[in-house]
């Protein structure tokens with residue numbers, strides 16, 4: 001069964017399109033967490049950023065960058081959060097890779113909060129942890 005973004009890409013259900021080319025589609029997020037909140041996605045289905053091939057990932061990220069730049073220049077955004085939730089545990093609800101471009105305004109207008117709390121790292125071995133991750137990249 002098609003996911004909701006595949007249906008949008010195929011024109012089965014409506015969306016408010018910001019940008020489109022052969023490989024990439026950008027639409028306004030239905031929630032408008034802040035004014036201009038946009039989703040950028042590959043037209044080909046990949047479940048998340050983690051399984052997206054690098055050529056497609058590059059195209060998606062370059063469009064996300066241009067949308068962020070446009071939002072700063074014409075919407076009065078003072079910053080932009082560009083992020084991808086990968087997997088249910090990370091808050092991904094639509095299992096079709098997409099990047100959120102969320103313009104940020106002075107005074108925190110809108111409903112977006114990003115909170116990164118610190119853990120007590122005294123019982124963690126950070127060099128070993130770093131090596132584990134680094135080794136797995138090889």
Ligand code: 5GP
Nearest residue numbers: 004015027028029030031085091092093094
């Ligand atoms: P996720 O939680 O997977 O990172 O984000 C999914 C996003 O898709 C949410 O911000 C949600 O508001 C948006 N969304 C879900 N369904 C639709 C839809 O039918 N149309 C649009 N434009 N956005 C949607």
